[in-house]
Amino acid sequence: MMNLIFEESVSGRGCTLLPPCDVPLTTMPENLQRQRALRLPEIAETDLIRHYTSLSQRVHGVNNGFYPLGSCTMKYNxxxxxxxxxxxxxxxxxxxxxxxxxxxxxxxxxxxxxxxxx
Structure with missing residues (x-):
């Protein structure tokens, strides 16, 4: 079983920081504004890529293996x-x-x- 991305988080480690937001907060009603800092995992970029690549390889579907399609699934691909x-x-x-x-x-x-x- 894989760890959650937050379980891989290490304080002080991280990817490139985003620039300060240049969108005025006043355009959003105050009751919808975030009251505390956004909680993001602190993880190196390579570890982040490995994590999501590993997750993507756990999925079996029409793009990566035999996936028999019946008439109900052929309507929209x-x-x-x-x-x-x-x-x-x-x-x-x-x-x-x-x-x-x-x-x-x-x-x-x-x-x-x-x-x-x-």
Whole structure:
């Protein structure tokens, strides 16, 4: 079992410090402002990289091994479709939205259908 990143923390050790915040705190309501210092782990950059690399290698999925995909998981494959799915006006469509507001989406679907038929 892996340690939490905070369990690896050693006082005085750390990565590059961030510059002072140049965003005025007055833009945020006082009741939402942080009342104490942000608690971050004090860990060397190389240890931080090793920690998250090790975590990433513990995950098994479609990008790093055999992962049988059934029809329910083939509807959306974010690795392939992320760019299109994130286009403005495409990401937040609703099934009951009027057709005249979905012309861009319908065009993408029509083009995809055309390419798949060829």
């Amino acid at each position: 974010p690795r392939i479709n992320e760019e299109i799915a994130g286009l403005p006006g495409f990401a937040k469509i609703h099934p009951l939205q009027p057709e005249h507001t979905l012309q861009g989406c319908l065009q993408v679907l029509h083009l995809a259908e055309t390419y798949l038929c060829e």
